[in-house]
Amino acid sequence: MSESLASGLSAVVSDGERVVTSPAVVERLSKDFYWYSPILKRQLEAKHGDVAVQPVSVDEVVAIMRYAGQQGIPVTVRGAGTGNYGQCIPLEGGIILDLALMDKIEEITADGVAVCQPGLKLGVLETEARKQGWELRMYPSTLAKASVGGFLAGGSGGIGSVTHGGLRDFDNVRAIEVVTMEEEPRMILHEGPAVHEIMHSWGTNGVITRIWFSLTPAVEWTQFTVAFDTYEEGFLFARQIAESGEWSKRLVTVFEWPIPSFFTPVKQVVAADKTLVLIMIEASQLEMLREAAGAANGEVTFAGAYTGPRTQPLLSDYTWNHTTLWAMKADPVWTYIQAGFSTTNCMEQFRLLREKYGKEILFHIEFMKNGEGVVVPAAIPLVYFTTEERLNELIAYCREIGVFIANPHVNYLEDGGRFRSDNIQLMAKQKYDPRGLMNPGKMLSFQMERRPK
Numbered sequence: 001m002s003e004s005l006a007s008g009l010s011a012v013v014s015d016g017e018r019v020v021t022s023p024a025v026v027e028r029l030s031k032d033f034y035w036y037s038p039i040l041k042r043q044l045e046a047k048h049g050d051v052a053v054q055p056v057s058v059d060e061v062v063a064i065m066r067y068a069g070q071q072g073i074p075v076t077v078r079g080a081g082t083g084n085y086g087q088c089i090p091l092e093g094g095i096i097l098d099l100a101l102m103d104k105i106e107e108i109t110a111d112g113v114a115v116c117q118p119g120l121k122l123g124v125l126e127t128e129a130r131k132q133g134w135e136l137r138m139y140p141s142t143l144a145k146a147s148v149g150g151f152l153a154g155g156s157g158g159i160g161s162v163t164h165g166g167l168r169d170f171d172n173v174r175a176i177e178v179v180t181m182e183e184e185p186r187m188i189l190h191e192g193p194a195v196h197e198i199m200h201s202w203g204t205n206g207v208i209t210r211i212w213f214s215l216t217p218a219v220e221w222t223q224f225t226v227a228f229d230t231y232e233e234g235f236l237f238a239r240q241i242a243e244s245g246e247w248s249k250r251l252v253t254v255f256e257w258p259i260p261s262f263f264t265p266v267k268q269v270v271a272a273d274k275t276l277v278l279i280m281i282e283a284s285q286l287e288m289l290r291e292a293a294g295a296a297n298g299e300v301t302f303a304g305a306y307t308g309p310r311t312q313p314l315l316s317d318y319t320w321n322h323t324t325l326w327a328m329k330a331d332p333v334w335t336y337i338q339a340g341f342s343t344t345n346c347m348e349q350f351r352l353l354r355e356k357y358g359k360e361i362l363f364h365i366e367f368m369k370n371g372e373g374v375v376v377p378a379a380i381p382l383v384y385f386t387t388e389e390r391l392n393e394l395i396a397y398c399r400e401i402g403v404f405i406a407n408p409h410v411n412y413l414e415d416g417g418r419f420r421s422d423n424i425q426l427m428a429k430q431k432y433d434p435r436g437l438m439n440p441g442k443m444l445s446f447q448m449e450r451r452p453k
């Protein structure tokens, strides 16, 4: 199958060198960070595509989709493969559509919109935008590696979300151009609310080939860390900074002890036995923040300029889902959940979880603005893994006490927390991929509709 598939693909791209058949490379291009979850690790490690192809233009994407459709071969799109849930791991083999070579910035408009290709690295866009007086509104902690297309199709938010909300909020994504998997593939422009048909759909209902991504005027940022004796003190200080419109900030994170002990390359910012709060603050507010931290009995452990993705140390490398990575480096038994605590009742939720699970769960908070403009304590708590039953019990308990959970231990969209209740992603799949060839198995509601009654 791989040989005939490779020769078929070689006929539709201008250079056969961009059809990859080496088993080791195909295996690498078939995988992401699915091993963050001990459950997905077991389920997905044997899965891989048959052949990878690296288009350089939208015309080539259309030709590949047409060929795959005619042959009935599944297509799984790949950005940079930094997703956490096996999003880009093909469950039924077939073609890996690797968009890494479609990586150009076409334009940064005078009103701050980046028009770019999907394989562009977010870090490159941040650097180029800052040269022109703009910066990303938000980015995942995988800034250096992740692609713009992969972020839109698989991510949710990150550094910047405390001010600008998630990817799906506040017109952060203005428009996307998508190639479909219809009998004759089409290129369709989705503007305004129509972007939500495709965003966070894991490449199940179209290939994103061009993006209009909103930027914001660049700010001179300082990275700032402050340590507190207790988690409660650290959390309350961070919440006040996150919620108040007085502060111009890009990141407000809380790590309870012993999470900071996992950050071995930046030992200098860690204070033993203390909760660490990390804030990216506008440089002009640094002295005011120092005073506020002192007044709250915090011990300032670091303050240093952010000058772009190459800043050293780059403290965002310890936030969002990088925190889990550092924990797993210290002890591979750590895993995580993705949570949203209540704005009004979070202290009680923390207490209940501590009472029932002790230090089996460690609190890691990432404040973010929701679509209504309210700053909420989103969280990526660490969980000391023992069994799948125990993990599911913890998730069920969180839900019982009102903690929102986007389950990162499943490989389908519906339980991942970003599947829309108005079903527009499903309706788009029915329209644009009626044969179910795009990343099959990841949108369960579509599979169910196809099943004979």
Ligand SMILES: Cc1cc2nc3c(=O)[nH]c(=O)nc-3n(C[C@H](O)[C@H](O)[C@H](O)COP(=O)(O)OP(=O)(O)OC[C@H]3O[C@@H](n4cnc5c(N)ncnc54)[C@H](O)[C@@H]3O)c2cc1C
Pocket (backbone or CB within 6 Å): 032, 033, 076, 077, 078, 079, 080, 081, 082, 083, 084, 087, 088, 099, 118, 139, 140, 141, 142, 145, 146, 147, 148, 149, 150, 151, 152, 153, 154, 155, 156, 157, 158, 159, 201, 202, 203, 204, 206, 207, 208, 209, 319, 320, 321, 322, 325, 439
């Ligand atoms: C250490 C670590 C930290 C992370 N931190 C964050 C974070 O802060 N915030 C966050 O939101 N996520 C985070 N993630 C998850 C992940 O990094 C982001 O979702 C990232 O943006 C994915 O980009 P990628 O290019 O690697 O996408 P990939 O992993 O390649 O793809 C993600 C999904 O999108 C699909 N896809 C890719 N490109 C396209 C396209 N052009 N058209 C259609 N479908 C496409 C793929 O099929 C797949 O389903 C983190 C992951 C890790 C490992």
